[in-house]
Amino acid sequence: MTRWRAGLAVASALACLSAPGATTTTWEVNGYQDFLRGRMEGLTLTRDGRLMLGPKLDTLFQSDQAEIWSVARAADGSLYLGTGHRGRLYKLDASGNSTLVWTADQPEIFAVAVDSKGVVYAGTSPDGKVYRIETNGLGTGKATEYFAPEARYIWALAVAPDGALFVGTGDQGKVFRVTPNGATGVGKGEVYYETGQANVTSLLIDGQGRLLAGSEPNGILYRITAPQKAFVLYHAALPEIRGLALAADGSIYAAALGGGAARRAAAASSSNTGNVGGLPTVTTSITVTDQADQQAGVAPPKPEPSKAPAPQVPTASSTTSTVEYAGGDKSTVYRINPDNTVEALWSSKDENVYDLAVSGAAVTFLTDVQGRIYRMNQDRRAALVAQAGEGDATRLIETPAGLLAATGSLAKIVRLSNSTGSNGWFEAPVHDAGAVARWGRITWRDSGRDSASGVSLRTRSGNSSRPDATWSDWSEPITASGSTPIASPNARYIQWRAEFSGAGGATPALETVTVAYLPQNTPPVVRSISVTAAPSVSKTTGATASTAAAYSVTVTDTGDAPATAGTAAQTISRAGSQQLQIVWQADDPEGDRLLYSLYFRGEEESQWKLLRANMLENTFTLDGDQLADGRYYFRVTASDRPSNPAEFAREAELVSAPVLIDNTPPVVTATLARAGAGFEITVDAEDRATALRRCEYSVDAGPWLPVEAADGITDSPRERFLIRLDALPSGEHLVVIRVFDTAGNAGLAKVVVR
Secondary structure (H helix, E strand, O other), rough: OOHHHHHHHHHHHHHHOOOOOOOOOOEEEEHHHHHHHHHOOEEOOOOOOOEEOOOOEEEEEOOOOEEEEEEOEEEEEEOEEEEEEOOOEEOOOOOOOOEEEEEEOOOOEEEEEEEEOOEEEEEEEOOEEEEEEEEEEOOOOOEEEEEEEOOOOOEEEEEOOOOOEEEEEOOEEEEEEEOHHHHHHOEEEEEEEEEOEEEEEEEOOOHHHHHHHHEEEOEEEEEEEOOOOEEEEEEOOEEEEEEEEEOOOEEEEEEEOOOOHHHHHHHHHHOOOOOOOOOOOOOOOOOOOHHHHHOOOOOOOOOOHHHHOOOOOOOOOOOOOOOOOOOOOEEEEEOOOOOOOEEEEEEEEEOOOOEEEEOEEEEEEEEEOOOOEEEOOOOOEEEEEEEEEOOOOOEEEOOOOEEEEEEEOOOEEEEEEEEEEEEHHHHHOOOOEEEEEEEEEEEEOOOOOOOOOOOOEEEEEEEEOOOOOOOOOOOEEEEOOOOOOOOOOOEEEEEEEEEEOHHOOOOOOEEEEEEEEEEEEOOOOEEEEEEEEEEEOOOOOOOOOOOOOOOOOOOOOOOOOOOOOOOOOOOOOOOOOOEEEEEEEEEOOOOOOEEEEEEEEOOOOOEEEEEEEEOOEEEEEEEHHHHHHHEEEEEEEEEEEOOOOHHHHOEEEEEOOEEEEEEOOOOOEEEEEEEEEEEEEEEEOOOOOOOOOEEEEEOOOOOOOOOOOOOOOOOOOEEEEEEEOOOOOOEEEEEEEEEEOOOOOOOEEEEEEE
8 A cells, every 4th residue: 555655646746747748749830920031932921921922023134243233214214223343334224125334444333323314323432433424325325434522432323303413422421412514524513411421321302302311320311401401300220221212292211221331332342353452341330329319200419511520430441341230120111201200110130121112102122131022001011022032132113114123142133023923932941840850740721721722832851950962852742731741751850842823723822831740759868976975864853963972061060079879971972874965967858857766786786776766856865874884886867757658758877986885983903012211002903994094193182193104104994003102291191092094984092001
């Protein structure tokens, strides 16, 4: 009965402490944020988290250039493309035909503008100059140096209604107004406004002909109404105002981000082979303003234009190549209403918004993560309309034929078609099962339906965190949700791919995908075992025994002598025995709860003896007297049974280093003999378990005096010591000798010298 009750108690404890271990687990992908972490092509991700076929992306232009930095649209519908890193200007006509118009001496064309007469202006960097290009009917053009502002970079160009050209520069943050200088064809420029910033990164003419200028590194948007006269529309919390767009009601959309100008400057520096060692690039610093003022849209005071304040960042002496902004968000899209109130519409900690376009009540913006194109309607909810699949994207252009996007890597212009594509795909991010896993079934749903029509899924698996040549091939398509187990081999990592087809009038959509798997149970690890001695605790009183004998003496003030007859002698008891405290450390990779069993065996024994089984704690106390003198080993086994089915439970063990148990003090004998005028005591000591370590003696309860072994060193279980006593006072003397073994046990002997 007793044994049955103990077993029941252990079983109940295990049930209470059981935690998930090697049990079936699911990986579920659903919702807008989950799908954003994947890759897609030909699909749209709605704000409510549904994947469906999206607009077709038609490639209108592709070249061997690295970047399309700038795009300007002419009145006839043609586009002029400024590229890097070979400084080429292309024309893309309304029919989709492309022509190389001009090649600059500088590697980067960061800014392009076209006036009402079809004259093209191109700003080159890093030796900032503006060129005027008149094209002929064949598409090629003649370029003339139009204006040299003595600035390192030309970041932005804008043509005013009166034909004047505004030039935004870096690294002195000036805006120039340039007009033709008579019949020479060369522009005459003057400083229109000094921002006090390092760079003027964007320019736009608003509906009333006023100039809007975005700057870096303090993220300030200016509205400039006259020479050296401006109003700060907004001071963003991010370093750079990158993109500007104007709505029909006069509202302004602005994209703020961190480090964009520095990235372009670094590109210009690395591509400038004519300058040994490259040019210095722009670095940014961030001026922190009062957060309450920022939230209220209150702009900080701008320096007086007449004082021409110096830029707030290092310029010519800087050698920093790029900048990472350490703020909370990486980019933000703002709407500045006609009454100057400001709303933050969208923000991201992962993506940079590089450009904006407005069409009716919708604003579209382009990011640098796989060329994503988002659209936000009046409901202020951004949907991922398309993904160009490129590692970079720079410009958006709204045209009557549709929305165009300029992408990087290989410079391309793609157009979002007004029609829905017939197919597309989505790749989920790689999932880590934590250990090699057995795959179950993959299921998917769309808006409550168990299987989405027109959707099939494939899987692949591997044991490296990123898919590479060691991964399995994509499996055959699974066309019905949960119809068959996943065929990919057992592994630690898995990925799935959804393929969409609109054939036969299907309208495929996907809302949730679930993968079931059983991870391999990893065994626990016993990391250490330590055995230490501790004073014993009385089982009756709970008091800790002292390491020395305890006694008391009663003193009275009666003056009476103590009784000498009929009174029993007081017995001084031996100190309480010590206890052995065994402590171990163990853990489980999955965090499973563990059960422990503790065993021991003597050095000359062959079988382990169980001290205690099924312990939840990792410590055990044993009375030292329960083990005779000798060397012992302790073994701890750890099992993850509380968290796993019996057939999957794993076990690990560790054996301690040998532990010496020595409870017996040395045996000490002493022999007294005269030696001339003094005495000599011969002490023989022997210990059964350990070597002797120290011998000392005391005369008449005086201080202890050390004695070394007769052979010169005390290092064996049996030793002889010689104590010589000279010039003792006459009378009787008590000599007490004590010898210690390695375990600290003391053996004593006494000699009376007369």
